[in-house]
Amino acid sequence: MPRFSLILPCFKVQGFLRECLDSVLDQSFRDIEVVAVDDCSPDGSGAILDEYAARDDRLRVLHLEENAGLGRARNAGMPLATGDYLFFLDSDDTLTPGALRAMADRLAEAGDPDVLVFDYARTYWWGGTRRNALARVLAEAGEGTFTAAERPEILDLLMVVWNKVYRREFVERGGFAFPPGYYEDTPWTFPVMFSAERIATLDRICLNYRQRRQGNILSTTSRKHFDVHAQYERVFAFLDGRPELARWRPFLHTKMGEHCLDILSKPDRLPPSDKAEFFRLTAEMFRAHRPEGAEIPAELRVLASGAFGYSAYRLRRRSGRAGRELERRARQAGGRAAGRLRGIGTAVRSRRPLETDLVVYSAFSHRGVLGDPAAIHRAAREIAPHLRGVWVVRDEETAALLPPDTEHVLLGSAAYRRVTERAAFFVNNVNWPGTLAKRPGSVHIHTHQGTPLKYMGVDLLGRPGARHGLDVPQMLRRADRWDHSLVAGRYAERVWERAYPCHFTSVPSGSPRNDVLVNAGAEEGRRVRERLGVPEGHTVVLYAPTRREYRRGGLVERVDPARLAADLGAGHTLVVRLHPSLATGPARGMGLSELHRRGVLVDATDEPHVEDLMLASDLLITDYSALMFDYALLDRPIVIHADDWRAYEASRGAYFDITEEAPGHVSRSYRELAWLLASGAWRDEEAARLRSAFRARYCEYEDGRAAERVVRTLLLGEPMPGREPAGVPGARAVTAGRDLLASS
Template sequence: MPSQPNSPRFSIVVPAHGVEAYVRDCLDSLLQQSFEDFEIIAVDDCSPDASGEIMDEYAAADPRVVSLRLPENVGLGRARNAGMAKASGTYLLFVDSDDTMLPGSLAAIDRRLAETGDPELLVFDYARTTWDGRTVRNTRAAVLSGASQPVVTLQDHPDLLALLQVAWNKAYRRDFVERWGLEFPPGYYEDTPWTYPVLFAAESIALLDRVCVHYRQRRQGSILHSTSRKHFDVIDQYERTFGFIDANPRFDSWRPRLYDLMRNHYRTVERSPGRLPAGDLEEFRTRSARSLAAHVPAGRQDAAAAPAGGGGRGGAATRARKLLRRAKKSAAPVKRPLRTAVLRTYYRIQRMLPIRDDLAVFAAYWNSGYACNPAAVHRKLLELAPGVRTVWVLKAGVRAELPRGTARVHPGSFAYWRAVARARYFVNNVNFGSSLVKRPGQVHLQTHHGTPLKRMGVDLAEYPTALGAMKLTDLMRRVDNWDYSLTANSYTTKIWDRSYPAAYEPLEYGYPRNDVLVTADRAAVTAARRALGLPEGATVILYAPTHRDYLGQLHFPVDLEQFVERLPAGHVVLARGHYYYQDGGAEQADATGKARLVDVSGHSDVEQLYLAADCLLTDYSSAMFDYANLDRPIVVYANDWELYRTTRGTYFDIHKLPPGPVVSTEDDLVRLFRSGEWDTEEHTQERARFRARFCEFDDGFAAERVVRRIFLGEEAVPPVVSLSDRPAPPRP
């Protein structure tokens, strides 16, 4: 069927609900296709997050994208229907908003359709992508290469029923869908009464033996792996499917096969651990048995099949193999140093003793200092719950001034193992070591150390340069220890759910380290500048670039000495290297603080540097999200944006959601500061949008909320003050 004049070849329907962390990847994978004759109908199913705003953003930037915002949540099936109603293309495709389409796929689909005379249906392949970076192709891919001819019907090639019956591995000729009046029903299992009728009814089916879609397998959060009575919906959906055959007797011959598929599907739901609430299992069995009895094919009797898997002998063999491996391991010669063996034994003994309710262990940045969110929580804990004993973990040689009464322990020492064995509470902005064993009753708070622009956690599976030697399975074992995960905005909540998929509870309380920024008064700002010895009236630029995985060393993208020389008189640059590196790369200031270039890489309190600065100059660092709380100008120097995105990956394009001006050359950077364009009304408006998105929960009471909830057990913590009701922090 040729395309109609002015109509696209493909209409791609992308429904979304609560997928803020994934929808950009999905839309980018479509818009970057080499084949361009398509429209995207992005349907926001009344998302509770920013999915709809992101779709609006893409629609404003690309005329091929149409953003459709539904006034109420209707579910995946009916959201697809809403998108179909807007479609004008010759063919319909459905892409779930947490999946992606591989490069060249639309071109391959179009080519196969043209080769086969534009059939009513095209079935293509997919691969599952897992959280730990594995890509596994559909195990039944041979079905797509086993047809006897280029165009078939289901009668010619019944093995098509063995494929995963989903909507998103097919292209549908729109006139075929409209002729049959096909729509998605409401419910959990909405694909069932869509895909089977499609296969029954299609008179021309082409196959494409090519992986076109990456089907994301989430570690947490899959609807079909959640515990709910909504799984009873599978019964209703098969009743709808049999209803289609009832209305179209020409398909009666497919009743036996559909019955077998239904029976296997019911068993899968019943036997999948955690899918049905335990108290509802018998009811499901009763209702599914009733459904099966109503559709037993003529001449057959329904009989329960034997349980899947091996019997007692297989289980015994498995246990025997485990015991054998354990025996071999215990027989291996002991090679560990004596001290290590003694410490491990000491730790095991300490874990047999009662947990101390009044003991909390803190650490930050891999035990390298007293800083960041853990330090802010610690200070508030000493204020609100002085009866809690606190221990801070610091590497040997680290000089840090701890509050009075706080014990210092070195990682791996006897004191360390005693503390982590007995403490009730753990607070860190990274993970504690893999050797730590979390006891029942211990509480781990992960505070994190920034709002992420760059990819984190399991999202690094696609970026080997950034992943380095880190093993994602080891990372996730540590993440599984988290009870709470702190976020500064709802965007970050979604990103942590994606990049650290585990069963912790998100705390949308704000970042405690930013309390001091939001509550700062004129005296605090003045004191911060005086402590640094900054000249009166100076325009202070804090330059804080991020780490670059592709370099692996301290790097200032700006030539600092030349940059300072080209700035107008009265400008001072504070240069701060990334915390990965102890030594700064800038010239040290003299004691009078009169130098125009000051190395502050070793400064212990970055928040004080924020307070002192008139402007933040950065690139892709999370510093921009914290500094935005001050509502002061932010300049982004993105000279290697494409290389950075390629080697590290980012969650959004800083050019499309900037906190201020974004430049890519040193000449443009100098021009900004010489002309005064670094601080204009246009950039103030950009910063306002940025603050609204990323400073959502940072109201000055984050640390108090954390202490009251975690340490004092209070559920009713102080509510977040809206951005419009917060006082504006003073400028220097």
């Protein structure tokens, strides 16, 4: 008996069916059967199914003689299913790699629950991907099992059949089946979820839910949307036959009203001539099934009274829209008036002298006390406590995470405008907003975010794919405000001056954030390991891939982290850190969060200080991330996994060939990577030689005193021995020459 029976109804999906079947049959988990139901499809879907069935005996095809519709096609496949769990997959959707293995592992861990609910991502016809907005519900459910009554928020998720798998014995015992018509998932999912005694969740994206440009049956204008009333009547009848589930009637009553009004509000669902009838039938059903004493939500009261008809409903909606429009116009008018007042205030304040002891900091688009600006701020508090440091943060949530005694302002607030209009110094690792005007005499110190391998600034003009969404001329106009550009070596100096042809002075200071790497002892690494839960004595491997410009969204899974963790074997801990731009997208849900929960690896993407992860690790595996330039300072092994180097170089552009000037061994396939790790070659003498040469070539100014150097020379204006301060913007600014290193 297979673990999963996937039931796959097919109708007019020949353009998507091969991709769907490949995503199922190529899964690493093989203990499955697929029951494909050709619902008398008029296109080539049936022939495609037969072709696949001829070469894979796990696929069985049932050809229906007449079109039955989605629900009844699923019913036709159920008697042929023999697996422990039923999975109803739509034939234009796809499984993500490793999805079935993750499901099987979670089912075993949960002791074979009645229902397992997993996550999905919407994939759009234009290439975009968006994770389920309520994914947190799955994570918050924990590792055990529960009923819907114990965690009713599980019913806030999209109530469809395909984001769950169902224990076949539970389905057969409950007699669950699909009715004909539209909205056939409704009388399946609600009864199933109400009845299930043991529900488990899997916080992992297991399915890509295709959003077609056209062809979505529920987005078609048709009277078939009236089927929703009959489907809810079936659910109410189900509750009538099960008094033990009567507690769900108020919930279902509200859900039905919300669902029907949502259909009515959509412009592409019902013919205009049918909307009044649809409203009338909805209101009649709403009143007929109203539980005694139930409180009616305000937005549904239009359905509760017979005095209100469709005309009253339309009037209320128009009034609501008109009210919102009036509010919008009022806000605009108020905003214009406030803008004029702010302009007057700015003009007055701009005539006041700069506060020469005020330094404004920001990092990573106002995400907190991080990176080079944070290191400079720490050094300034020790060396020059009279300097007032103020951080710009994006919102109150970010502000709540700041270290104690950190003075801050919210972006765009009145306090933000006051400090940015008066500050003498600005320190940032990205560009300040375009609305921030640079006052004469103020000094802007730009720290960057690392030594670049990939093209930046004007060099992106020849890479249209890489600069998608970037306004390079606007970037340069903002960079025109820079007075000083901090560099880690002569290579970085050449790159930044080429990429940003602006009037700044390159400062051979080193990277302040890297001082901790140069100066730290073993104790710092041990503390981080303990916090991450790394067992004593383990070899820690940090895997830090970068994003790809040749793929929309930036995510390309070049290495399967579960396989890498397994191949590393006992005595090793794999720590994964995704590129920050992928941290809030679907990448985390593609298995990383679940692997972290199960202890297979450590997902450290949310760790705010990447320096901590570097200190805690024994080996870095990366591809083309700038992290390699920093990690080289630790004199620990680095492996470059460059299996798509030519594609990356062609799409993004690079200043040198990392496969020829690597800081360690290079793998060009996963097989080579596995051999490097298993053989121990990753830490041989050749690896040490490559690392030393790389460090000398690209990290020549990194001596562990960069933050102090920036504070003393750029903020305090202390002259370098034998040299007089030059006349550059800012009363305390000095000329930054390479002999600055000798002054420390």
